[in-house]
Amino acid sequence: MSAAAVFGQQHIARGIGRLSEHVLQRGAGSWVWTDEGVRLLDLTMGIGVVGCGHCHPVITAAAVEQMGMIQHAQVNIGYSAAYIAFLRALLPKLALADASLDSVFLWNSGAEAVEASIKLARAATGRQNVIVMQGSYHGRTMLTAGMTRSKTVYGATFHPLVPGIYSTPFPFYAQHGVGPDVSEDFLVQQSLHQLHLLLAQQTAPRDTAAIILEPVLGEGGYVPCPSAFLQGLRRVCDAHDILLIVDEVQSGTGRTGTWWAVEPSGVRPDVLIFAKGIANGLPLSGIASRKELFDKQDPGSMGGTYAGNAVACAAGKAVIEVMDNEKVLDNVAARSKQLFAFLHALRRSPAGSLIQDIRGRGLMVGVQFVLPSTQAAISASSACPATGASASSSSLAEADKSISAASANATVARPHEVGLQARAQVAPRIVKKCLEKGMLLLATSVFDVLRFIPALTISEEEMQTACDIFESALKEVYEDVKEL
Numbered sequence: 001m002s003a004a005a006v007f008g009q010q011h012i013a014r015g016i017g018r019l020s021e022h023v024l025q026r027g028a029g030s031w032v033w034t035d036e037g038v039r040l041l042d043l044t045m046g047i048g049v050v051g052c053g054h055c056h057p058v059i060t061a062a063a064v065e066q067m068g069m070i071q072h073a074q075v076n077i078g079y080s081a082a083y084i085a086f087l088r089a090l091l092p093k094l095a096l097a098d099a100s101l102d103s104v105f106l107w108n109s110g111a112e113a114v115e116a117s118i119k120l121a122r123a124a125t126g127r128q129n130v131i132v133m134q135g136s137y138h139g140r141t142m143l144t145a146g147m148t149r150s151k152t153v154y155g156a157t158f159h160p161l162v163p164g165i166y167s168t169p170f171p172f173y174a175q176h177g178v179g180p181d182v183s184e185d186f187l188v189q190q191s192l193h194q195l196h197l198l199l200a201q202q203t204a205p206r207d208t209a210a211i212i213l214e215p216v217l218g219e220g221g222y223v224p225c226p227s228a229f230l231q232g233l234r235r236v237c238d239a240h241d242i243l244l245i246v247d248e249v250q251s252g253t254g255r256t257g258t259w260w261a262v263e264p265s266g267v268r269p270d271v272l273i274f275a276k277g278i279a280n281g282l283p284l285s286g287i288a289s290r291k292e293l294f295d296k297q298d299p300g301s302m303g304g305t306y307a308g309n310a311v312a313c314a315a316g317k318a319v320i321e322v323m324d325n326e327k328v329l330d331n332v333a334a335r336s337k338q339l340f341a342f343l344h345a346l347r348r349s350p351a352g353s354l355i356q357d358i359r360g361r362g363l364m365v366g367v368q369f370v371l372p373s374t375q376a377a378i379s380a381s382s383a384c385p386a387t388g389a390s391a392s393s394s395s396l397a398e399a400d401k402s403i404s405a406a407s408a409n410a411t412v413a414r415p416h417e418v419g420l421q422a423r424a425q426v427a428p429r430i431v432k433k434c435l436e437k438g439m440l441l442l443a444t445s446v447f448d449v450l451r452f453i454p455a456l457t458i459s460e461e462e463m464q465t466a467c468d469i470f471e472s473a474l475k476e477v478y479e480d481v482k483e484l
């Protein structure tokens, strides 16, 4: 460990979790260098922030130029030219999610933007309660920690958290305690059923301001939300005048191959939240909605000293230009295909038997693992009724019937058999091996899951290097765990 790391260990708050004890000193594209000269291939990109690669020259130049113009054009004092220029570039991108998203409020971090979306929803509807998804992650401030349901660590020892937050299951097989081959339709119907129950039993529609979800569940396990679920949520929201908020903090800015992950569903969000990749590492976040909703807020009720900082806005505008000029979304499509092809081929090898599920969109890709002994227990049990003939059930009644049948069957795979943290043996081992082999890779969720979040600009050769390192780590871990 370098002297700087020792100093950090002594003087930096222990509440910060850390993947490694490296001291990151320099970055370029998909690579970072430590203060000891170690070069690492970065498959974390600051947890999905530096989408255009570390220190992209165009973005750096834009920020530097802005530093020489004006650094802090405070939003309560007047309009900021950099803010306006950024919005002019951003609005056409927001229109890709929905043309109604014509107004914006900028802030610094993702959590602050989530808070802003809840303030907007409460002011616009006059209602208090908010529905979040089980497995969701929305931040670590008091409100957003209370909205986060991915791991207890974000709330433990900080209670009481904010009241008025209710959760409903996300259509993710492990969240429902069934196997990965369960049908999407079954999960969607079950999740919508639970939402209807929540609205009938716990938070009345007239008290419910908003439903918020990540279109790709991030910290909950890298799970793309089925379009049918988003469409179902839209119908529920329309029926009860509840606002639908999509948290695109991690999934936005091209990460999933479209500008916003919600786009392919065709669902109109009332509010869209962005952060992370939007300024490639400078602190910039925001919410977009329709002017009619923003107009319900009193002047002075929103804002913050650094909100929409000029340098961050200049970087944000440059990000949009780089995404367009360098056809970054085309690269996301090509590299995503490369990564998925590799993972599916690897799954057919002996070490690949540890892979239970490969999922994701674009360059937001998750791999869930299962131990051979757990897999054997699942396979030995009779087929889950929910995955068999009833898997294609389209009605709620049929789905309900299959669930009762499932719970009546003692041999069905139990929730712990689909891989809870207590048994997460594979992902943490692979993370460690990859680090030893010179690659930064992150685990996620309470399940046994790894997430790939490379730069959107990663080259074919760099992706191949990442795949080679991953394969060699997986093979070594397989030898360590195959008897477990």
Ligand SMILES: Cc1ncc(COP(=O)(O)O)c(C=O)c1O
Pocket: 047, 109, 110, 111, 112, 114, 137, 138, 139, 140, 214, 218, 219, 247, 248, 249, 250, 251, 275, 276
């Ligand atoms: C979906 C989502 N929402 C909100 C946040 C919070 O963002 P920040 O860490 O910038 O506060 C994150 C961060 O990982 C996130 O992934």
